[in-house]
Amino acid sequence: MKIPYKFFLLFLSVATVVSCGNADDDVNFAIDPGDGLGEGKPVDECLDLGENDLVLSIQDQYTTPPGKVSVFFKVSDSNGNPVSGLSADQFTIYEQGRNDECFGTISTSESKARISPNSQIFTNNTILVLDLSASVLETSLEELKTASISFVNTVMPTPAQESYKMAIYWFNGENKLHVLNELTPSKEELTTSIEGITEDISNDPSTDLYGAVIKSSEIANDLLNESTEGDKIGAASLVIFTDGTDQASRYKKEDAQKRVDNANPNISFFTIGLGTEIDTQVLTDLGKTSSEFATNKEDLENTFKNISDKVSERANSFYLFEYCSPKRDGSGESNLAIQVKNGSLQGAVQTKFSANGFTGGCE
Structure with a gap:
């Protein structure tokens, strides 16, 4: 045609x-x-x-x-x-x-046309990745915890649904993406993990931003593949927060960007930047779906809220329409x-x- x-x-x-x-x-x-x-x-x-x-x-x-x-x-x-x-x-x-x-x-x-619950055929995973390098832990940890909890409360449905899950990871200068909380539908479990973050959680003051992007992209892709086995359809959102630029220099920016650009199209990428030491262009490129920036820690909760609204809108823009x-x-x-x-x-x-x-x- x-x-x-x-x-x-x-x-x-x-x-x-x-x-x-x-x-x-x-x-x-x-x-x-x-x-x-x-x-x-x-x-x-x-x-x-x-x-x-x-x-x-x-x-x-x-x-x-x-x-x-x-x-x-x-x-x-x-x-x-x-x-x-x-x-x-x-x-x-x-x-x-x-x-x-x-x-x-x-x-x-x-x-009898209706919009029906789509949980039987649709899964939505969100991955929140937090920069817990020394600058964050020393100057804005409490604000980050408050903002992250607000993010969880906005994105995760009440009551909990098995089709909507979230995992939280964190990074510093190590060549490792640390697990704060495994994938779960429990808002309470996620909140407890965030509240448990202390200033001594990290002993590496550097920032491996590009490594975090590469590793979390792989996790998002694996989760999407697992959640869409059988007749399931799925989407994933990756949200990365940082207050600086990549200092570890372990990975190249081009390699991180390639992972984002070549990712499964049903994975959305969001970035959140804090302060004056971030590179807004880098974060805009890596957050190809959307990016938000806070000039000071007092604005961090509103910045997280803007991203959480977009993550929720994306998940809720999928419809199961049925009629006889x-x-x-x-x-x-x-x-x-x-x-x-x-x-x-x-x-x-x-x-x-x-x-x-x-x-x-x-x-």
Whole structure:
């Protein structure tokens, strides 16, 4: 199928914005790339829905007897920023059977359309990496602990869910990424570990920032691979805090940047910098999804809060949308278009499903 000219122009403009910015760039705007990041295609022109301000990136879809269609996707704006908090009444369903010239609207109430909990098929891991070199321990440890606990409270859901987990690591000048708390869904366990950080936790005053980036990127990739075994779909967020530049000189900046740039696209990278000794350009490059900077320790909690909000928005921009189709066994394959409206913005995506085995009585 040919890509509509308007969509092609939109694609080019979005690609340019995303490639030059410091926004969430893990949204894949390609058509049917085959890599699990964005299945689907632009909606048929017969619907005349207009240009897309929002991008629906299908991650997975399946059908369940007697007639339920489930589509799991991520919603982003045209700048690649995640869109969270959508409800079922903001979606419109269109179906096109083999006897239909164009799509017909399916009533969301009659089809029992809903946004369902996605924990059965989706996992989200967050890795918080803290610089505990001498400068932090001596001047801003209490502020860092308060900010980190606030970060945990924002990112981790209440009550705890097995599909949302976090691990905390720390680094100094050693050629090692230290574990503060293994991956866990427990907010209380993470908080206790942070509260237990003392000034004597580290005996190396140097900073191995690039080593920490390389090692934590490997951990994030391994966790993503483990959490997506079987039929699971997953995402990971890596958040790195530092108050300085790399002093250990054990690894090169180019090698750390390569790990970030070549990482699984479903891993987001965030950086937080404190003080006047940081290199903001380096941290912006390494935090390719987003970066925040605090000029003094009193601003650290707000800076962590800004990043935690973005991490949460990203995790909550994945939706499991389900509805009961009126199509029945014997109707073959049908085209499906899903449109979402959020204020003045709209976007849509098209896919298809098989109604084999469909009967009435869908719940």
